[in-house]
Every structure is written in C-alpha cells, then in structure tokens.
Amino acid sequence: MTQTDTAQHTLTASPMPVRAAEQGRRPLSDQAVTALAAAYRVTRAELLAAQxxxxxxxxxxxxxxxxxxxxxxxxxxxxxxEAYGGSAPSDAHLAAEGNRKAGSEVLTEAVVRALRAGEVAEPAREALDALALAFDVPPVYFRQDDPEVDSLILSTRAVRNKFTVMVARGAGQDLPGEPWDELRAFIGETMREILAAEEHGRPA
Incomplete structure (x- = not known):
C-alpha cells in the first residue's frame, strides 16, 4: 500500500497524516490508527509500535x-x-453495557481500550465474557480462533445490526405484515440457535 492509498482509509484529502507519522513529525490520530491497523491487517499495538x-x-x-x-x-x-462498518460503540459504552449485562463491575473504559490495543497479556475470562455480552456475541467468539466460527458470528452480527437499523428507520413499513414478521423470526431464530449451541458446548 502506498502513502497515497492510505488517504481512503484515514478519510483525509491527502496522505499527509501518514507521511508525517512515518517521518516522525506528527503522530496519527486515534481514529487513523484504528483505520490503518484494519487496512494493514495488524493490531493497534503493532501499528503504534511502528509509529x-x-x-x-x-x-x-x-x-x-x-x-x-x-x-x-x-x-x-x-x-x-465487519459487524459495525468501522464505527463500533465507544469503549465507555461497551464497558457500561458489559457490566450491566454481566451483573458485576468487571470492565472499565481503560480496560476495553487496552484490550483493543492488545496491551493485556492475559485477558481475564470474566472480562472477555462481559465484552461478548456488550457486543451481543456468544462468549465462544473470544475463546477460540477458528476462522469459520468467527465468520459465522461476524456475519450473523452484521445482519442483526442491519436489521436493527432497518427497524429504526421504519424500513419495514414498506413490507406486508406477514413477510416482515417472517424476516424477524428468521433472524431471531438464527441468533438463538448460535447462542444455544455455544451454551451447551456444541458446535454452532
């Protein structure tokens, strides 16, 4: 990837932010770090180490x-x-949601930020389970490293996000009642099957 190519990822008019960072003149913004880490297929911690x-x-x-x-x-x-189109909830929101759903204070904004940066050497299982609850994904997502399982979870989560946006925008009003109900039931059953399979220790 050339410096010019980076502009489409940092959403800037020119590659100057990347050029300035590579020349040791001005560090990248937090948003640019996240975007470029995804584009380079590395973690934020690896990109920050290079910076x-x-x-x-x-x-x-x-x-x-x-x-x-x-x-x-x-x-x-x-x-x-993949699930949020590059705009996930804030670290503070994820910490609050994870704690609320877990029923205990296991996450903080700083902990979520550190997990995103890869700075936690041995992430606590309780923290990862709470984070999974915050993202509405099954805990198995963080407990394994199978690409097929990850793909299934991410795809299902992306569909759920799109459906939520459709509901919020009233898009379903253009569909007759019965097809709309069938669509909601299908998406709901898909998520329930994945979650139930994980809870019983069976492959999804």
Whole structure:
C-alpha cells in the first residue's frame, strides 16, 4: 500500500497524516490508527509500535502484544470493521453495557481500550465474557480462533445490526405484515440457535 492509498482509509484529502507519522513529525490520530491497523491487517499495538520507532522512541518491556492479547485485539477489530462498518460503540459504552449485562463491575473504559490495543497479556475470562455480552456475541467468539466460527458470528452480527437499523428507520413499513414478521423470526431464530449451541458446548 502506498502513502497515497492510505488517504481512503484515514478519510483525509491527502496522505499527509501518514507521511508525517512515518517521518516522525506528527503522530496519527486515534481514529487513523484504528483505520490503518484494519487496512494493514495488524493490531493497534503493532501499528503504534511502528509509529514509536518512526519517532525514535525506544521499545519498552511489555509494549509488544502477547499472543492472547493480539488475538483479542484482532477479534475486536474484526467486530468493529465487519459487524459495525468501522464505527463500533465507544469503549465507555461497551464497558457500561458489559457490566450491566454481566451483573458485576468487571470492565472499565481503560480496560476495553487496552484490550483493543492488545496491551493485556492475559485477558481475564470474566472480562472477555462481559465484552461478548456488550457486543451481543456468544462468549465462544473470544475463546477460540477458528476462522469459520468467527465468520459465522461476524456475519450473523452484521445482519442483526442491519436489521436493527432497518427497524429504526421504519424500513419495514414498506413490507406486508406477514413477510416482515417472517424476516424477524428468521433472524431471531438464527441468533438463538448460535447462542444455544455455544451454551451447551456444541458446535454452532
């Protein structure tokens, strides 16, 4: 990818933000870091580490993401880009939703941000389960690394998001009652089957 190509990902008129970061003159914005990490297929932590090298900053122990931390960060980035079209809920919102649904205070805005950056060496199971609840995905999403399982969950979540947007915009008003009810039932049953399969320890 050339510097010129990066403009479409950072949504800027020119590649100057990337050029300035690579030359160690001005760091990327948080939004640009997230967008470019997805475009380069790396974690935010890996991209930020590269940026630090451009600024001549020495690496510090613990800055590089662990294997588990990098996996969780990658999965969160996949949710952001594939299920939410690049605009996921804020870290604060996810922490609040996860805690509310889990019934206990296991997440904070800082913890969610650190998980997204791959900075947590050994993510706690309770935190990942609460995060799964916040995203409305089954906990198995964070517990395994099977591409087919991930694809199924992400695809289903994306459909659910689109359906929610349709309802909010009143798009279903153009459909007769019976087909609209069938569509809602189909999407609802699909999600219930996935969640039920995970809860019983069976493949979805």
């Amino acid at each position: 630090r090298r451009s600024f001549g900053q020495p690496e510090e122990p613990g800055q590089e993401p662990s294997a588990d931390g990098a996996r969780v960060a990658r999965k969160l980035e996949s949710l952001r880009t």
